[in-house]
Each structure stands twice: as structure tokens, then as C-alpha cells.
Amino acid sequence: MTGKIYSASTTAPVNIATLKYWGKRDTKLNLPTNSSISVTLSQDDLRTLTTASAAEFFDCDKLWLNGKEESVEGNRIRACFAELRAVRKVLESANPELPALSSYHLHIVSENNFPTAAGVASSAAGFAALVRAIANLFELPQSPEELSRIARQGSGSACRSMFGGYVAWDMGQSDDGSDSRAVQIATQEMWPDMKSVILVVSASKKETSSTVGMQTTVNTSSLFKYRAEVLVPQRFKEMSEAILAKDFETFGRLTMMDSNQFHAVCMDSSPPIFYMNDISRLVVGLIETVNKIYGRVVAAYTFDAGPNAVLYYLEKDEPIVLGLLKAVMPDVDGWNKKPNTASITPTVPEGVDQRAFPALAAGVSRIILTSVGPGPQPTDEILINDDGLPK
Amino acid sequence: MTGKIYSASTTAPVNIATLKYWGKRDTKLNLPTNSSISVTLSQDDLRTLTTASAAEFFDCDKLWLNGKEESVEGNRIRACFAELRAVRKVLESANPELPALSSYHLHIVSENNFPTAAGVASSAAGFAALVRAIANLFELPQSPEELSRIARQGSGSACRSMFGGYVAWDMGQSDDGSDSRAVQIATQEMWPDMKSVILVVSASKKETSSTVGMQTTVNTSSLFKYRAEVLVPQRFKEMSEAILAKDFETFGRLTMMDSNQFHAVCMDSSPPIFYMNDISRLVVGLIETVNKIYGRVVAAYTFDAGPNAVLYYLEKDEPIVLGLLKAVMPDVDGWNKKPNTASITPTVPEGVDQRAFPALAAGVSRIILTSVGPGPQPTDEILINDDGLPK
Incomplete structure (x- = not known):
């Protein structure tokens, strides 16, 4: 019919x-x-x-x-x-x-x-x-x-x-x-030089679903209520202002602090919820070290309900951020998707401990190089055929 | 002279x-x-x-x-x-x-x-x-x-x-x-059936010293002050009462919660401090699973400023706790120090996911089977010779 x-x-x-x-x-x-x-x-x-x-x-x-x-x-x-x-x-x-x-x-x-x-x-x-x-x-x-x-x-x-x-x-x-x-x-045009990299970390086991995890935290973490009611409102204001002021230092610092605090309240739950793994922590260590070496927030990490790292950085710091990632994981899947990254020189800033590099290279399965973009866009591409089924 | x-x-x-x-x-x-x-x-x-x-x-x-x-x-x-x-x-x-x-x-x-x-x-x-x-x-x-x-x-x-x-x-x-x-x-005589096992986990890198880590947390964690001032006093009272009442269920539950909260405020620090690693988390998962299967606190874990797990359990549950550890890590150094454990049968309770066992066996380098003991004891053993130097 x-x-x-x-x-x-x-x-x-x-x-x-x-x-x-x-x-x-x-x-x-x-x-x-x-x-x-x-x-x-x-x-x-x-x-x-x-x-x-x-x-x-x-x-x-x-x-x-x-x-x-x-x-x-x-x-x-x-x-x-x-x-x-x-x-x-x-x-x-x-x-x-x-x-x-x-x-x-x-x-x-x-x-x-x-x-x-x-x-x-x-x-x-x-x-x-x-x-x-x-x-x-x-x-x-x-x-x-x-x-x-x-x-x-x-x-x-x-x-x-x-x-x-x-x-x-x-x-x-x-x-x-x-x-x-x-x-x-x-809008993305207002702060267009923001870049992002996702480091996809292979997880060895199924994580707690975020729906279940959230309610475990709400019901059992004694730190959680204080975070939600007292700390987040202040941080929300500061981060909104940092975005409007294009203040990457503050935006990045708050982003990292809030990621860590989110994982802290997960850990404070009963039973504790762990989304980050040893590879995630090596990424944190690498970024914290680079920021310390440069004396400013060059890149900011954030982790959702899983081990993947998402990094934010400004375009001007691409040689530092992507140069380092290329030195750490030159062969990971993802560089090939962005031919323009071929010109990036692998660079390790002095003071970075390279002993973690092999573990990082082995633990990151894919790199997604991206940036900030617009919201939903209408398109003429139709995925349904004349029978109302997927093409 | x-x-x-x-x-x-x-x-x-x-x-x-x-x-x-x-x-x-x-x-x-x-x-x-x-x-x-x-x-x-x-x-x-x-x-x-x-x-x-x-x-x-x-x-x-x-x-x-x-x-x-x-x-x-x-x-x-x-x-x-x-x-x-x-x-x-x-x-x-x-x-x-x-x-x-x-x-x-x-x-x-x-x-x-x-x-x-x-x-x-x-x-x-x-x-x-x-x-x-x-x-x-x-x-x-x-x-x-x-x-x-x-x-x-x-x-x-x-x-x-x-x-x-x-x-x-x-x-x-x-x-x-x-x-x-x-x-x-x-005293240890008042609650003598408390047993303990330390699972020594190999750390791949030097951890943040606790002296440095503590002050990083005090100075940067926004959750920390709330823990120290509001949550700990209440927990201190509850745990003291649980010890005096020999209430292992409450003692164990609070012990696990407090270990997790300590590591949570470490993670909430800037830069974040991580003492537990993937092996530590597998131990947590194993113990939480066993407790869930039995519907009570059979064993309680706690982690100090490092990846080693310390478990507490009551003597009556030794067949469950040591039986499981023997199934997971039969060859780890430490069993041999306690000849009486030879009679313990390796036992995996139904419902325990055995996929983590090889990683646990590889990640735990030593097991120390112990119990609660007395304070300092005077001794006639003298380590100094007649010249005032070590014997």
C-alpha cells in the first residue's frame, strides 16, 4: 500500500x-x-x-x-x-x-x-x-x-x-x-578559533549507564548535593562569563575542574562509579604537564561518562597540542581524515615525561580532530523511499 | 671512643x-x-x-x-x-x-x-x-x-x-x-575476629606524596571543606559506635564509603590526584559484587594514598573472602607465608564475573594475610652494638 x-x-x-x-x-x-x-x-x-x-x-x-x-x-x-x-x-x-x-x-x-x-x-x-x-x-x-x-x-x-x-x-x-x-x-562564529580533539579510549568493560549512574549518585553521594546546590551555580556563572569574554584560560580551567568534580561525585557514590581508566588518567597527566610547562591553559580536558578524553584548545596552539599528540600517537586512526595535519611536526615540549607514550599510543584507538559548529541544519537528503522504508 | x-x-x-x-x-x-x-x-x-x-x-x-x-x-x-x-x-x-x-x-x-x-x-x-x-x-x-x-x-x-x-x-x-x-x-581483644588482607598492587609510576597531595586538596578542592567540616564529624561518630557495637555491616559500609570519598576529593583537586589505578578498581568491583551477591558486607575495601587494597572481613567469612582470592590469584606471593591457608578451597560465588581475574592476578604482586593487633611492645632485642652502631 x-x-x-x-x-x-x-x-x-x-x-x-x-x-x-x-x-x-x-x-x-x-x-x-x-x-x-x-x-x-x-x-x-x-x-x-x-x-x-x-x-x-x-x-x-x-x-x-x-x-x-x-x-x-x-x-x-x-x-x-x-x-x-x-x-x-x-x-x-x-x-x-x-x-x-x-x-x-x-x-x-x-x-x-x-x-x-x-x-x-x-x-x-x-x-x-x-x-x-x-x-x-x-x-x-x-x-x-x-x-x-x-x-x-x-x-x-x-x-x-x-x-x-x-x-x-x-x-x-x-x-x-x-x-x-x-x-x-x-554562536560558534563568536569564538571561532576554538578547536577540539576527541581521544577515543578503548574500554575493556561495559560502563554503568549514565541513567543508572546518575541516580546512584543522587541517592548515595553525600558530596553530590553540595556540588549541585552550592558549587555548580557559581561555576555556571563563571563559565558563561568566560565564554562571552572569550577567556580561554578561565574556560579551560573550569572545564577541567568540573570534569574532575563530576568524576569525583561518581566515585563518592555507593557503589562507586568509575568512568575514567588508566589511559584517561595518563591523558590528564599529559595535559596538566603541558599546561604547567607553558604556565597557562594550552589545552583543557573533559571526560563524559566513559574513558574518552575530549580536549579543547585555541587554533593558535594547534602546533603545541597536535604536535604533541602526533609525537605520542603518530599512527592512530584519525590523522588520515584531516590531510592538512600532515604538515604538523611531532613535538614534545621539554619536561614532558615520555615514559607514558607507549601506553597512550596503545590505549587510544582513534583521534577525532574537530571544532565548534552550528546547530541542526535542514537538508534535502531524504533517507526514506517511496514505500516509507529506509533507502 | x-x-x-x-x-x-x-x-x-x-x-x-x-x-x-x-x-x-x-x-x-x-x-x-x-x-x-x-x-x-x-x-x-x-x-x-x-x-x-x-x-x-x-x-x-x-x-x-x-x-x-x-x-x-x-x-x-x-x-x-x-x-x-x-x-x-x-x-x-x-x-x-x-x-x-x-x-x-x-x-x-x-x-x-x-x-x-x-x-x-x-x-x-x-x-x-x-x-x-x-x-x-x-x-x-x-x-x-x-x-x-x-x-x-x-x-x-x-x-x-x-x-x-x-x-x-x-x-x-x-x-x-x-x-x-x-x-x-x-582493644583488639574486644573485637578479635576482625581479619585483614592487603593486596599489594604494582604501581607503574611514582605517586604524588601524601604531604604534597593533602595540601593540593586543601587548597584547591571545593568539595574538600564540606567533607572535612560537615561529613566527617557525622561519619566519625557513626564509625566509632559501629566499632563499639561490633557492627561489621556498618563499619564496613562506612569504611568503603570513606575510602571512596577520600579518593573523590583527591580527584576534585587541581591538578587532580589519582592514587587508585585500574587494578584497584577491579578489586572494588570484585568486593562490591560479592557483597551484593550475599546481600551484606562480607568484606570492606579501603585504599590509602596508593593503589594497594586493604580488605577487612570477619573470621567467619574467611572461606568466602580467602576462597575467592585464592581462585583469583592462586600463585601470588603471600599464601606461602600462612601455611594454614593451604586448606582453603578456591571458590567463586555464582554471579562473579571471572573476566577480570587474569588482570587481577597479574596486577597484584603480593598478598599479606593479617589481623588486628596490639600497639608498640617493648623488646629485649637490641639493634645497636657496643660502639653505638647498627649490629
């Missing part, structure tokens, strides 16, 4: 928090215990592409991720579908000439331009793309801020992927989550 | 904190930012033996540790010498017939019954033995509590090695440190 299929596509970016989201005050609505800040990474290197389509002849809602059909029975996806259909329905009620898309089933096809093996969490980009694609399909007038409230219900940090550049997730105060949404602090 | 040599010897034990000392409010006097609790380990397995001698013909103060002459110019040793001489001098003034030992130079010879390679910090036992040996030589009437104030100035945690069993170090309030001393919570 076929018929008219309405479709719209979008891309959406990955974001990496520099002030960490950890802990929910409402697990159903994904309402956080503290505000957070992130940097949106370039979609040239990491993005999700999603097509949303609706047709009267579709029998049920369906979703394909990276070529594999996935369940749409989860509460999080259902919440996003329901919210988006509700706002579409308002439009349809106001204008009866509009097709009744809110009553049609949806087919969603989503693909990442990076392999799962890259170890980069994709749920933020995935839910941002899902919400943005359906909003495009439904021609919703809602602002990205308003849509971020919906994406938040899919995956907390997805709300921050609704924007490019430097993004804050305001935790909000309301019980219904109506004021818990993302806002842009600054 | 020779003449009459006055000598006295003592042994002193190692102690392992279960409520951690981390941070000084006065670095010169070794005054801590919070009270702490420790368990004194049996001297059959780990002890320092020290002879203190004094003679009119000695030219200067001298110290030999494990056969090697060491400097006595450090402020910490000098402080101990000065305090002990001052109290001796009071005795001599009251009784002119006493030899004027307070005016003689001291020769100190100290030996551990465990190799440095065991990775067990020996400064606590070392300073406790030094102070106790000189106090014996000087025939000082001061109580162990009073002497613990002096040992504290040598090495903070040394004050706790002045007692056996279960020991508290009361942080005190005075600026001069006069009320910062150790007190015994309970």
Missing part, C-alpha cells in the same frame, strides 16, 4: 558538556539537579542525519537507527512524539487545510556519520535530530528553545544539541519542566 | 585508616583538618623494630633505617627529639641522680619486618617506634596518648600507631596541637 508521504530531514550535532549534567530531580521528565554548559561540535566530523516522514497509509510508528529497526515503545520516544503531535494539532485546528499529519503514523530513519566504535555517545544528537526533523515535517513555528524542552524529554543532554556554539541548559524550577530548556550562550 | 650506652627497644605496628586523614590545618605541627579512625594491624606480619640509644661519647644524633644511614636534619625528626628531651629534662631536674640522657646524642636503628617492595607505607610505624623507643630509653611516665602528640609531629598518622586495636585520632581544636592526639576506641 502506498500514498503520499510527507518528509523532512535535518542533521543534528554532538555536544560535549564543559559543565556537567549529572543527576535528575525528575527521572520521567529528565529534569536535572543542576544547570549545565556544553560546546556543540562540528557536524563535518560528528552528526546524525534524520528523516521524519508521515503518511496516512503507515500502520504504526517505526524507527530505524543506522539501518536497524528499533523499538518506538520507549517512554522517551513516545513523549517526544506526543508533544510534537500536540503542537502540530494546534496548527491543524487553526487551519483545516493543513494535512492531518498529527494523526498519521511516523517513520523515522536516522544515521550517524561516525561508527558506534568511535565510542561517542550519540543519544543527544539522535534525539535532537528526531525532534528537529519532526518539527520540520510538521512545520512547527516553535523556537529552538521551545523545541529543546521536547528534546530534553528524549535525552537530557539532547536539548543542548538544538543549538550550535556554546550552549547552556537552564535547569529551570517548575515541576512540569516548562522552564527546563537550552539557550545559546554564544 | 666508647663508654656506657643506654639503650631501649620497641616494636610498633602499621595502622590503616578506615576514616581517612587527609588535609592539614597546620603543616608544621601536623594538625589535621578532620579526625580519623584506623585499625592497627598485627605486628606478626608488619612491624618496625627500633632501638634508641644514648651515650655521652656520641658525637651527634644519627639514624639508620633498614641498614642505611638517614639524615636526622628533617624538622619532623628534630621536633620529636626536642619534645622527648624536654620531658626527660624535667625528670632529670627533679632527680639529679638520673643520667643526663637529655643532653646526650641519640643513635637510632630501625628495621621493618617487611620489604619496601611490599608497598606498605612505613612512616607511621617508623615514627611511632622512634617515639616509643626514646620514651622507653628516657623512662618517661607519659601515657601513650601524651606520646601520640609527639609521634604526630613526626608523621600525622604515626599517632594512631601508638595504640593497638581500633584507634581514633582526635583532630583537636588548639592552635598549639596540645589536644590533637590518638585515643583507643577499642
Whole structure:
């Protein structure tokens, strides 16, 4: 059975928090215990592409991720579908000439331009793309801020992927989550010389999922409440100001401190949660040493709920940062993706202990060289065929 | 040149904190930012033996540790010498017939019954033995509590090695440190079925010294102050009560929580301090799993400023704890030191993931099977010859 299929596509970016989201005050609505800040990474290197389509002849809602059909029975996806259909329905009620898309089933096809093996969490980009694609399909007038409230219900940090550049997730105060949404602090053009490198570290075992980990921390860490209520609000203000002032020294210092504090409250949980491993710690040691040698923050590290390191640095320091990484791991997969890095000279600053280099080279499986980028972008690329199935 | 040599010897034990000392409010006097609790380990397995001698013909103060002459110019040793001489001098003034030992130079010879390679910090036992040996030589009437104030100035945690069993170090309030001393919570006889195992983990690199690490944490961790001022006082009370009630469940739970929180505030420091490594974390995972399987605290782990794990458990659970360790690391050095463990059957409880076993077996270099023991013991074994030199 076929018929008219309405479709719209979008891309959406990955974001990496520099002030960490950890802990929910409402697990159903994904309402956080503290505000957070992130940097949106370039979609040239990491993005999700999603097509949303609706047709009267579709029998049920369906979703394909990276070529594999996935369940749409989860509460999080259902919440996003329901919210988006509700706002579409308002439009349809106001204008009866509009097709009744809110009553049609949806087919969603989503693909990442990076392999799962890259170890980069994709749920933020995935839910941002899902919400943005359906909003495009439904021609919703809602602002990205308003849509971020919906994406938040899919995956907390997805709300921050609704924007490019430097993004804050305001935790909000309301019980219904109506004021818990993302806002842009600054565009990527405002601070364009920010660069990023992801060092993908092979994990030997499955980590605690962040959903489970967060609630373990909320329920058991006695340091956590103090962090969320007392320390983060102050740090949030300082980091927002550092971004607006393009003060990399402060931004980088706070980024590293907040990553360490996030992993500290994980460790203070019962049972303790460890996301960083020995390789992660060698990366920390390397960056701390380089910063000490130069007497300033040349690069800042941050670690999410896993062992991968994400580094931020300014373009002017590329010879130092990439020069060192090239000396440490000249053969790691990833340099080949950026031909312009061929000219970078492997350089080890005097004072760097090279004994950790072999372990680092062996422990990092991939390097992703990237930068700060924009938010979701509409695209004409449609992933669904005339039968409403993945192309 | 020779003449009459006055000598006295003592042994002193190692102690392992279960409520951690981390941070000084006065670095010169070794005054801590919070009270702490420790368990004194049996001297059959780990002890320092020290002879203190004094003679009119000695030219200067001298110290030999494990056969090697060491400097006595450090402020910490000098402080101990000065305090002990001052109290001796009071005795001599009251009784002119006493030899004027307070005016003689001291020769100190100290030996551990465990190799440095065991990775067990020996400064606590070392300073406790030094102070106790000189106090014996000087025939000082001061109580162990009073002497613990002096040992504290040598090495903070040394004050706790002045007692056996279960020991508290009361942080005190005075600026001069006069009320910062150790007190015994309970003797080893009061809770005799407590056992301990140390898993010595090979460290690949030199760790941050605890003196440096503590002050980095005090100066930079925003979680630290909250721990020291708000959380530790409550935990101190709970752990003291658990020891007096022989409530292993509470004692063990608090011990694990406090170890994790200590390492959490280390990680929250700038630069972050990491003492635990991947092997340490595998031990944590193993013990947490076993406790979960049995639905109670079978064993409790704690980690000091290094990767070694110290486990506490009750004798009745020896088949579970040692049975599991024997299954994981049957060939590790240490079983052979306790012939009675030959009868322990290697046993892996259902539900324990055995994939980590090879890494654990490779990463643990030695196992020390021990128990709770008494404080310093006088001994007739003299390590100094008639020339005042090490035998």
C-alpha cells in the first residue's frame, strides 16, 4: 500500500558538556539537579542525519537507527512524539487545510556519520535530530528553545544539541519542566578559533549507564548535593562569563575542574562509579604537564561518562597540542581524515615525561580532530523511499 | 671512643585508616583538618623494630633505617627529639641522680619486618617506634596518648600507631596541637575476629606524596571543606559506635564509603590526584559484587594514598573472602607465608564475573594475610652494638 508521504530531514550535532549534567530531580521528565554548559561540535566530523516522514497509509510508528529497526515503545520516544503531535494539532485546528499529519503514523530513519566504535555517545544528537526533523515535517513555528524542552524529554543532554556554539541548559524550577530548556550562550562564529580533539579510549568493560549512574549518585553521594546546590551555580556563572569574554584560560580551567568534580561525585557514590581508566588518567597527566610547562591553559580536558578524553584548545596552539599528540600517537586512526595535519611536526615540549607514550599510543584507538559548529541544519537528503522504508 | 650506652627497644605496628586523614590545618605541627579512625594491624606480619640509644661519647644524633644511614636534619625528626628531651629534662631536674640522657646524642636503628617492595607505607610505624623507643630509653611516665602528640609531629598518622586495636585520632581544636592526639576506641581483644588482607598492587609510576597531595586538596578542592567540616564529624561518630557495637555491616559500609570519598576529593583537586589505578578498581568491583551477591558486607575495601587494597572481613567469612582470592590469584606471593591457608578451597560465588581475574592476578604482586593487633611492645632485642652502631 502506498500514498503520499510527507518528509523532512535535518542533521543534528554532538555536544560535549564543559559543565556537567549529572543527576535528575525528575527521572520521567529528565529534569536535572543542576544547570549545565556544553560546546556543540562540528557536524563535518560528528552528526546524525534524520528523516521524519508521515503518511496516512503507515500502520504504526517505526524507527530505524543506522539501518536497524528499533523499538518506538520507549517512554522517551513516545513523549517526544506526543508533544510534537500536540503542537502540530494546534496548527491543524487553526487551519483545516493543513494535512492531518498529527494523526498519521511516523517513520523515522536516522544515521550517524561516525561508527558506534568511535565510542561517542550519540543519544543527544539522535534525539535532537528526531525532534528537529519532526518539527520540520510538521512545520512547527516553535523556537529552538521551545523545541529543546521536547528534546530534553528524549535525552537530557539532547536539548543542548538544538543549538550550535556554546550552549547552556537552564535547569529551570517548575515541576512540569516548562522552564527546563537550552539557550545559546554564544554562536560558534563568536569564538571561532576554538578547536577540539576527541581521544577515543578503548574500554575493556561495559560502563554503568549514565541513567543508572546518575541516580546512584543522587541517592548515595553525600558530596553530590553540595556540588549541585552550592558549587555548580557559581561555576555556571563563571563559565558563561568566560565564554562571552572569550577567556580561554578561565574556560579551560573550569572545564577541567568540573570534569574532575563530576568524576569525583561518581566515585563518592555507593557503589562507586568509575568512568575514567588508566589511559584517561595518563591523558590528564599529559595535559596538566603541558599546561604547567607553558604556565597557562594550552589545552583543557573533559571526560563524559566513559574513558574518552575530549580536549579543547585555541587554533593558535594547534602546533603545541597536535604536535604533541602526533609525537605520542603518530599512527592512530584519525590523522588520515584531516590531510592538512600532515604538515604538523611531532613535538614534545621539554619536561614532558615520555615514559607514558607507549601506553597512550596503545590505549587510544582513534583521534577525532574537530571544532565548534552550528546547530541542526535542514537538508534535502531524504533517507526514506517511496514505500516509507529506509533507502 | 666508647663508654656506657643506654639503650631501649620497641616494636610498633602499621595502622590503616578506615576514616581517612587527609588535609592539614597546620603543616608544621601536623594538625589535621578532620579526625580519623584506623585499625592497627598485627605486628606478626608488619612491624618496625627500633632501638634508641644514648651515650655521652656520641658525637651527634644519627639514624639508620633498614641498614642505611638517614639524615636526622628533617624538622619532623628534630621536633620529636626536642619534645622527648624536654620531658626527660624535667625528670632529670627533679632527680639529679638520673643520667643526663637529655643532653646526650641519640643513635637510632630501625628495621621493618617487611620489604619496601611490599608497598606498605612505613612512616607511621617508623615514627611511632622512634617515639616509643626514646620514651622507653628516657623512662618517661607519659601515657601513650601524651606520646601520640609527639609521634604526630613526626608523621600525622604515626599517632594512631601508638595504640593497638581500633584507634581514633582526635583532630583537636588548639592552635598549639596540645589536644590533637590518638585515643583507643577499642582493644583488639574486644573485637578479635576482625581479619585483614592487603593486596599489594604494582604501581607503574611514582605517586604524588601524601604531604604534597593533602595540601593540593586543601587548597584547591571545593568539595574538600564540606567533607572535612560537615561529613566527617557525622561519619566519625557513626564509625566509632559501629566499632563499639561490633557492627561489621556498618563499619564496613562506612569504611568503603570513606575510602571512596577520600579518593573523590583527591580527584576534585587541581591538578587532580589519582592514587587508585585500574587494578584497584577491579578489586572494588570484585568486593562490591560479592557483597551484593550475599546481600551484606562480607568484606570492606579501603585504599590509602596508593593503589594497594586493604580488605577487612570477619573470621567467619574467611572461606568466602580467602576462597575467592585464592581462585583469583592462586600463585601470588603471600599464601606461602600462612601455611594454614593451604586448606582453603578456591571458590567463586555464582554471579562473579571471572573476566577480570587474569588482570587481577597479574596486577597484584603480593598478598599479606593479617589481623588486628596490639600497639608498640617493648623488646629485649637490641639493634645497636657496643660502639653505638647498627649490629
